[in-house]
Amino acid sequence: MKKVNAAQIEWETQRSPGGRYGRDERKISEALGRDRRSTDLIMRHPFDVEIARIPPGVASCPYHSHSEQWEFYSVISGHGKVRHAEGSLAIEPGDAFLFKPNEPHQLINDSSENLYVYIVADNPIGETCYYPDSGKWAVKSPQYRLIRGEPLDYYDGEE
Template sequence: MIPVINLADVEFDDIEENGRYTSRRAMFSARIGARQLGYNLTELPPGKAQCPFHNHHAEEEMFLVLEGEGELRFGTERYPLRPMDVVACPTGGPEVAHQIVNTGTGVMRYLALSTLAPVELCEYPDSGKIGTWSQTGARGVFRTRDLAGYYDGEET
């Protein structure tokens, strides 16, 4: 393991082509020995986003725009993005929900850094979903309208 990598040498190993959500990500945390932080280089084509508008309850994220122009949707606000902008996305509720969209004419590239929690809960305010993930591989995405009460199905 070598704790250094040049972003020009990373391999894009997470490629998504799903309409508006089209991106390429190079996930290189393990390659450089990271244990509690996740690192990736993301490329977005014009008009695309890497993921839906969401907020985290366990993992904090930071983004550094390297190339291109975009827009950060953050809570109820929108902010223009350009190279060398640093974005902080703390944990919390819909007031810190976020999404980066490439609003430029060329590829947008940014470095993403996040804490890695053993269990994560994300909310998706636009679609009324909740997503859960664990480092052991358990995962699920649910619509909040389908959630049951705490004692539903239990003998009381």
């Protein structure tokens, strides 16, 4: 068994060039030894767990869907909204929600305080992502590639 304390895991920061998207992540599964690039399911782990901290006034990432991946979210603290195919819903501490493959989603912090969320994903191999707002696809193997007829930057068409 391997044990970690989430409070002792360093935050990893992601921000878009224009500032519309951003989050800090405590990658719990990676701290427990997950190798996200491995195709060996023992090394890869069957699921991925992280704590995301989304600053006020930004979305965690562009609106997207996964071809194979399921994602479970549980709000730890803070308030915001989750955008989905039918619109958006307010979220608050204690809320939990699930996105199946091909269900577009996005977390948005429209409050004045940080939004903290547990994210658990089932981590399939051969996963792709679609970004409806910009018409892009992300292909994840072995390098992370974004395409729309030609290679693109991750935030192209999003800000």
